Amino acid sequence: MSTPSRVGEQPLVKWSLISIALFFVTILLIIPLLSIFQQAFASGLATYFDNLSEPDTLHAIGLTLIVALLTVPVNLVFGVMLAWAVTRFEFIGRKFLITLIDIPFAVSPVVAGLLYLLLYGSNGWIGEWLYEHDLQVMFAWPGIVLVTVFVTCPFVARELIPLMQQQGRSDEEAAVILGASWWQLFRRVTLPNIKWALIYGVILTNARAVGEFGAVAVVSGNIRGETNTLPLHVQLLYEDYQSEAAFASASLLAFIALLTLILKAFVEWRQERNHINEQDQQGEL
Amino acid sequence: MSGSHAVSRPKHQRVLPGFAISLGVSLLFISLILLLPATGLVMQTKGMSLSEYWYVISDPRLVASYKVTVGSAFAASLFNGVFGLLLAWILVRYQFPGKRILDALVDLPFALPTAVAGITLATLYSSTGWLGNLLESIGIKVAYTPLGIIVAMAFTSIPFVVRTVQPVLEEISQEEEEAGMTLGASDWAVFWRVIMPSLRPALLVGVALSFTRSLGEFGAVIFIAGNMPYVSEITSLMIFVRLQEFDFPAASAIASVVLLTSLSLLLIINLWQGAYLRRIHGK
Amino acid sequence: MKRLKSAFAALLIAGSFNASAATEQTILNSSYDIARELFATYNPIFAKHWQEKTGNKIEIKQSHGGSSAQARSILQGLSADVVTFNQITDVQVLHDKGKLIPADWQSKLPNASSPYYSTTAFLVRKGNPNNIQDWGDLAREGVASVFPNPKTSGNARYTYLAALGYAQKTFGKDNEAKQDEFLKQMLANVAVFDTGGRGATTSFVERKIGDVLITFESEVNNIRKQYGEGNYEVVVPKTSILAEFPVAVVERNAKRNGTTEVATEYLSYLYSAEAQRMLAGFNYRIHDEKVKAEFADRFPQVELLTVEDIVGGWDNAMKTQFANGAKLDQLQRR
Numbered sequence: 085m086s087t088p089s090r091v092g093e094q095p096l097v098k099w100s101l102i103s104i105a106l107f108f109v110t111i112l113l114i115i116p117l118l119s120i121f122q123q124a125f126a127s128g129l130a131t132y133f134d135n136l137s138e139p140d141t142l143h144a145i146g147l148t149l150i151v152a153l154l155t156v157p158v159n160l161v162f163g164v165m166l167a168w169a170v171t172r173f174e175f176i177g178r179k180f181l182i183t184l185i186d187i188p189f190a191v192s193p194v195v196a197g198l199l200y201l202l203l204y205g206s207n208g209w210i211g212e213w214l215y216e217h218d219l220q221v222m223f224a225w226p227g228i229v230l231v232t233v234f235v236t237c238p239f240v241a242r243e244l245i246p247l248m249q250q251q252g253r254s255d256e257e258a259a260v261i262l263g264a265s266w267w268q269l270f271r272r273v274t275l276p277n278i279k280w281a282l283i284y285g286v287i288l289t290n291a292r293a294v295g296e297f298g299a300v301a302v303v304s305g306n307i308r309g310e311t312n313t314l315p316l317h318v319q320l321l322y323e324d325y326q327s328e329a330a331f332a333s334a335s336l337l338a339f340i341a342l343l344t345l346i347l348k349a350f351v352e353w354r355q356e357r358n359h360i361n362e363q364d365q366q367g368e369l
Numbered sequence: 370m371s372g373s374h375a376v377s378r379p380k381h382q383r384v385l386p387g388f389a390i391s392l393g394v395s396l397l398f399i400s401l402i403l404l405l406p407a408t409g410l411v412m413q414t415k416g417m418s419l420s421e422y423w424y425v426i427s428d429p430r431l432v433a434s435y436k437v438t439v440g441s442a443f444a445a446s447l448f449n450g451v452f453g454l455l456l457a458w459i460l461v462r463y464q465f466p467g468k469r470i471l472d473a474l475v476d477l478p479f480a481l482p483t484a485v486a487g488i489t490l491a492t493l494y495s496s497t498g499w500l501g502n503l504l505e506s507i508g509i510k511v512a513y514t515p516l517g518i519i520v521a522m523a524f525t526s527i528p529f530v531v532r533t534v535q536p537v538l539e540e541i542s543q544e545e546e547e548a549g550m551t552l553g554a555s556d557w558a559v560f561w562r563v564i565m566p567s568l569r570p571a572l573l574v575g576v577a578l579s580f581t582r583s584l585g586e587f588g589a590v591i592f593i594a595g596n597m598p599y600v601s602e603i604t605s606l607m608i609f610v611r612l613q614e615f616d617f618p619a620a621s622a623i624a625s626v627v628l629l630t631s632l633s634l635l636l637i638i639n640l641w642q643g644a645y646l647r648r649i650h651g652k
Numbered sequence: 653m654k655r656l657k658s659a660f661a662a663l664l665i666a667g668s669f670n671a672s673a674a675t676e677q678t679i680l681n682s683s684y685d686i687a688r689e690l691f692a693t694y695n696p697i698f699a700k701h702w703q704e705k706t707g708n709k710i711e712i713k714q715s716h717g718g719s720s721a722q723a724r725s726i727l728q729g730l731s732a733d734v735v736t737f738n739q740i741t742d743v744q745v746l747h748d749k750g751k752l753i754p755a756d757w758q759s760k761l762p763n764a765s766s767p768y769y770s771t772t773a774f775l776v777r778k779g780n781p782n783n784i785q786d787w788g789d790l791a792r793e794g795v796a797s798v799f800p801n802p803k804t805s806g807n808a809r810y811t812y813l814a815a816l817g818y819a820q821k822t823f824g825k826d827n828e829a830k831q832d833e834f835l836k837q838m839l840a841n842v843a844v845f846d847t848g849g850r851g852a853t854t855s856f857v858e859r860k861i862g863d864v865l866i867t868f869e870s871e872v873n874n875i876r877k878q879y880g881e882g883n884y885e886v887v888v889p890k891t892s893i894l895a896e897f898p899v900a901v902v903e904r905n906a907k908r909n910g911t912t913e914v915a916t917e918y919l920s921y922l923y924s925a926e927a928q929r930m931l932a933g934f935n936y937r938i939h940d941e942k943v944k945a946e947f948a949d950r951f952p953q954v955e956l957l958t959v960e961d962i963v964g965g966w967d968n969a970m971k972t973q974f975a976n977g978a979k980l981d982q983l984q985r986r
Contacts, residue, residue, distance in 0.1 A: 090462075090543065090546055090547065090550065091546055091550070091556050091559050091560050091563075091564060092458070092462060092556055092560070094556070097556065098462075098463055101455060101458065101459055101463075102459050102463060102465055104455060105452075105455045105456050105458075105459050106471075108452050108455075108456075109456070109471060109474065111500055112520075112523070112524055112527070113474050113475075113477050113478075113524075114474065115493060115499065115500065116486065116489045116490060116493055116524075117474075117477060117481075119489055119492065119493055119499075120485065120489055123492075161394075162394065162395065162398045165390075165391040165394040165395050165398075166391070166394075166395040166398070166399075168387060168391040169388070169391040169392040169395050170395075172385050172387075172388075172391075173385070173388050173392070175392070179636075179639055179640060180636070181395070181396075181399070182639050183632070183635050183636045183639045184399055184403055184404075185399070185403075186635045186639070187403050187628075187631075187632065187635075188403075189578070189581065189582060189635075190581045190582070190584070190585055190628070190631030190632065190634070190635055191585055191627075191628060191631065192584075192585035192586070192587050192605045192608070192624075192627065193483075193585075193587065193588070194587050194605060194608065194609060194612075195585070195605075195608060195624045195627065195628065196406075198409075198608075198612065198620065198621075198624065199406035199407060199409050199410055200406050200409075201409075201728050202406075202409030202410065202412065202413055202617065202621070203405065203406050203408065203409040205727075205728030205729050206727075206728055206729035207727065207728060208409060208412075208728075209412070211728070211729060215729060220729070220731070222728060222729055222730070223725060223728075223729060223730040223731070230402075233402055234402050234403070234406070237398075237402060237403075246536075253385060256385055257384045257385060260384055260385060260386065261384070266386040266387055269385075269386065288476070288479060288480075291476075291479060291480035292479065292480070295480060295481060295482035295483075295485075296482070297482045297483055297484045297588050298483065298484075298587055298588050301717075301721075302721075305715055305725050305730040306715045306716055306717045306722075306725075307680060307713050307714070307715040308688075308713065308714045308715065308716065309713065309714075310713060315482040315484060315485070318482070318484065318485060319484055320685070320688065320716055320717075322488065322850065323685040323686060323688075323716075323848070323850040324685070324686055324688040324689060324716075324850075325686075325850075325853075325874060325875075325878045334482075334485045334488075337481070337482055337485060338481060338485070340480070341477060341480035341481050344476075344480050345473035345474065345476055345477065345480065346473065348473060348476060349469050349470075349472065349473040352472070353469070428976065428977070429985070430981065430984075430985075491854075491859070492858065492859075495855075495858070495859035495860075495861070496859065496860065496861075497858065497859055497860050498859075512859065513843070513844050513855075513859075513861065591846075591847055591851075592851065595843075595844045595845065596801055596844070596845040596846065596847065597842075597844070597845055598845070598984045598986075599984070599985075599986050606804075606847070609804065609847070610801075610803045610804055611976075612720075612721075612724065613718070613720040613721070613803065613804050614720075614803075614974075614975070614976070615720070615723075615724065615727075615745055615749060616976070619976070
């Protein structure tokens with residue numbers, strides 16, 4: 085047996101570290117996940133699908149998907165713009181801008197919802213104007229979309245900023261000097277470099293948009309079959325002693341979460357492979 | 370890159386297109402989505418005098434909740450510091466079956482709605498649940514104690530540590546490490562003297578992010594906390610209580626305390642992270 | 653991108669159509685969180701009645717949540733036509749903070765606009781091992797009780813006031829020191845303060861915490877139905893509190909939506925024999941004498957104190973007991 089050249093390579097150390105980590109992952113992550121499915125399927129598959137095909141549940145699923153569908157593109161565009169601004173240019177207040185974008189991470193979602201309610205609710209100063217013009221923002225889907233955009237806006241930017249900072253701007257500058265238009269520049273130089281980070285950011289945005297509860301609860305109005313998103317629906321069913329139906333809906337959210345994770349793993353795998361390919365090419369050169 | 374950086378900084382701004390539009394869009398978005406709603410908070414607290422404001426935010430029960438929240442968030446982020454580092458380590462350094470699944474699972478707390486997480490954790494860790502039962506037999510009560518708050522906070526914020534440490538760990542150079550090993554230093558010594566110094570900033574950033582996130586957590590915590598006055602009430606709950614009382618100014622005042630705390634923490638993290646990045650890339 | 657834009661436009665158009673081009677009328681009933689099944693049963697009954705009476709169709713939408721949160725939403729612009737709450741204060745606030753309903757809303761319908769009522773009762777484990785019979789037992793050493801946080805739950809405010817009423821009766825209305833001592837001990841015996849009734853139920857039933865769960869009588873029976881009748885027993889204390897379930901037309905919204913007539917009828921019909929029978933089926937106590945007789949064995953006799961008797965009304969209760977820094981805070985201070 086050769087002496088290991090790196091820290092922690094001895095099998096004993098390696099496997100005990102892995103076991104400790106797996107132990108904690110099991111009790112903190114895996115068991116909770118499994119128990120959601122266990123409770124959802126407690127009365128068998130037929131009841132499970134009955135629970136899910138209830139009209140209000142179907143509507144909640146639809147609304148949740150629409151909210152995510154509207155939120156993701158908005159944050160995608162914003163995330164790219166912001167990352168471009170703060171990583172490609174130096175200006176006063178740059179750091180502060182990067183801090184501002186983290187606000188949604190730090191703010192309790194309930195507070196986030198409250199902020200919007202105070203502004204757009206009929207007592208708020210924009211809200212009064214909206215009320216006079218018969219525009220319903222709070223307690224309707226636009227309000228839900230707004231708070232979801234708020235809660236999920238850091239994800240794309242947060243993924244892109246460190247990467248673009250690390251990559252530097254020399255490639256892009258070269259392209260500009262060679263006469264590339266801004267679209268060519270973005271399409272041919274920037275996008276290929278940030279593609280996978282961008283996708284990862286989108287996946288996280290989507291996951292959070294689908295699952296947001298606290299902020300949406302404050303502005304939704306909880307109208308069944310109209311403004312009830314899936315997480316709110318879970319809560320309502322649970323409060324109403326329909327535990328199984330609640331967990332059936334919850335399992336759907338867990339399922340979306342899992343799907344997200346699988347997609348993410350795939351993206352990372354592609355990213356790694358790209359990385360290796362690049363290194364190979366550089367090696368050949 | 371960093372060389373030319375110092376020489377011709379102003380020119381750089383002109384070379385790349387899109388400064389005005391990207392910054393403009395970003396500022397517009399941040400103003401509309403992030404800052405404008407914050408004015409609502411200011412409007413609500415505007416009617417309060419400074420002493421009223423102080424009276425609201427220094428209520429003894431609320432102060433107790435600050436202590437519970439900060440203490441639990443601290444414990445949770447400390448746990449995440451150790452456990453997150455361990456996770457990142459085995460994900461980067463070792464090959465083992467199921468590694469990719471494990472890697473994916475780390476993000477579960479981001480993807481799972483917090484209320485679902487809260488209900489599920491409370492079910493599992495109460496004395497009738499699988500895990501709570503087990504822990505109770507060795508004398509540990511989790512659900513409905515401050516320990517439950519820590520578990521919920523640790524759950525929701527673990528990805529922050531793993532995801533900040535992981536990329537840095539991947540980039541640590543083998544050479545110094547190998548040099549240490551060849552010189553016959555123990556694993557522990559090399560880890561502590563060679564690896565830890567380059568890991569420390571990222572680890573601290575991860576822990577700090579996990580801490581800020583825990584300060585604001587509501588959905589996952591209230592189900593498992595027990596919510597006993599002075600013992601296991603968190604600050605988010607106190608905001609919720611003020612809202613139930615239709616006392617918007619008080620709710621806004623407490624919210625502003627949490628918001629300012631988190632914001633200053635984040636600003637510190639970012640300045641720190643910036644300094645740290647400059648140190649790596651600027652050498 | 654283009655496709656997305658047109659999808660967005662379609663959505664907007666669909667949204668505005670809903671509001672204007674609907675042929676049948678729609679009303680929104682904002683209600684408390686555990687009333688989902690109750691109104692899911694009542695709505696078709698009323699829709700049938702309305703069609704028979706006027707020939708018009710009516711669609712009733714439901715919104716459910718904690719009743720304070722519901723009231724807050726309405727104050728901030730949720731366009732509910734009627735409210736059916738479990739808290740008088742949450743209806744009153746619609747007048748006080750928003751002038752959405754008239755000051756005399758309680759006189760608009762019989763029984764102070766409360767078509768059904770309930771009281772606070774105990775749920776104990778099988779065989780009642782701690783022999784809990786009355787409020788006094790809750791302050792005994794070694795008895796752990798579960799009810800939600802009076803700060804966040806209206807249900808728990810009734811529990812607190814009922815205990816106060818008991819203390820006043822037992823120790824004399826002026827003997828505040830004795831009353832406080834009892835209440836303090838009772839509050840200290842609480843094992844968990846969940847934020848709402850449902851959370852408390854889960855703690856008691858699924859987590860097996862505490863010896864007694866205190867909640868609405870209507871809930872207690874719901875719980876037995878859900879979790880097995882054999883495992884729990886209901887104890888109704890000799891004296892308890894009258895818990896009213898107030899309803900009101902949110903007049904400003906109804907006027908705006910042109911639904912005043914149907915909204916008023918929606919609430920009035922809750923007093924009909926047909927609706928009262930349905931309500932009794934959900935374990936709520938009712939006023940209709942004839943229907944009452946049919947369900948006599950389901951609701952044991954109990955002396956019901958009113959909030960008025962105990963603390964001189966809800967306004968006063970909030971001010972002297974529940975407000976920030978008031979009695980409850982003092983009793984829980986360490």
